Amino acid sequence: MMNPIHTQIVHTFSGSLKPETDVLAEEIPIALVYNGISHVVLMATPQDLAELALGFSLTEGILTDVSQLYDLQIESDCQGISVQMEISSARFVALKERRRSMTGRTGCGLCGIDSLTAALPDIQALERTDKISNQHITQAVSELRHHQALREQTGSLHGAAWVVDGQIQAAFEDIGRHNALDKLLGYLSKNQIDKQNGFIVVSSRASYEMVAKAATLGVGCVVAVSAATALAVRVAEQANMTLIGFAKPQQFVVYSGVEYIE
Structure with a gap:
């Protein structure tokens, strides 16, 4: 794991100045x-x-x-x-x-x-037989932060995680949300992991690029902690993908593919 950078800062609170040591992510x-x-x-x-x-x-x-x-x-x-x-x-x-x-x-x-x-390339519709548990989605969202060690230290990194049966099997961090997702997708592909046997959780919004990257490699479901864009939803619908946003430990919004949630 990368070692974060320690730097001296001045923290301002209620008009007072206090020197402190802060932790920065490397980029x-x-x-x-x-x-x-x-x-x-x-x-x-x-x-x-x-x-x-x-x-x-x-x-x-x-x-x-x-x-x-x-x-x-x-x-x-x-x-x-x-x-x-x-x-x-x-x-x-x-x-x-x-x-x-x-x-x-x-x-x-x-x-x-x-x-x-x-x-805006054509993305083929996925042939899916999977079902995703409502409980597994909220469980994974609750656990995501426990797999983001650098974010806990720096507050500035995005995360992308692979979830099977509600359990996070792999997680990657990066200063860029696209990079974090690419790291995860690279890991899944290198290890020949069945991308229909789980789902992805990301700590960011669901933009077109994020959804397209996942759909291109055959991922059936992406869960984002923030909103989705209109184009991302259209791509998810085209790809027969389940796209979820505003995911919290007890609630989420389904933009597409609700028939695959049980």
Whole structure:
């Protein structure tokens, strides 16, 4: 686990000034390099970077299967960290073709895609037989904070967790909500975990990008502690996904896929 940064601050309360020590989350540039070519630089929390790189590669369509990633090495220098990946020649050719139509990268979200067709791709409807317990949803939301150690220390990190039968099986943190989700999705894919046998809880809102990333990899349900956007709901409906927002220990809002909740 990454060690947080300690810094001296001045705390103001009722007009008085008091020197204190505070804890800050680390945020550094992470370059994702494919077959020797740097493709994108993400600002991220420097932990679980192999999962981040794999999850990003899959959710962005750079890879369509884990088997297309042949090797991954993490290298550090004074400026940041690079994740060096060797991918199949076919996927590298597709990546180079994609780069010709891109204007830049933002480090998260839609990542500089300049085509509306590319930004809003068709997402296939999931074939689902799963059912999600109402109790398991509220139980997982109650336990999420216990799996966010860095957030407890710093107050500034997002979390994404995988839940099976109400129990959090894996959780990842990052300064960026997209990064936290990519880390989780990378972990699930690397370990060949059945994405229909559980659901995801995120400590953020449910934006289009978050829902699209989960749907692209076949996740049937996303639970967010904050609201969903209108586009996120439309994508969830298109994907036959259960999308839940404003999740609290005893209540939540169902935007789509209510028929899968029992």
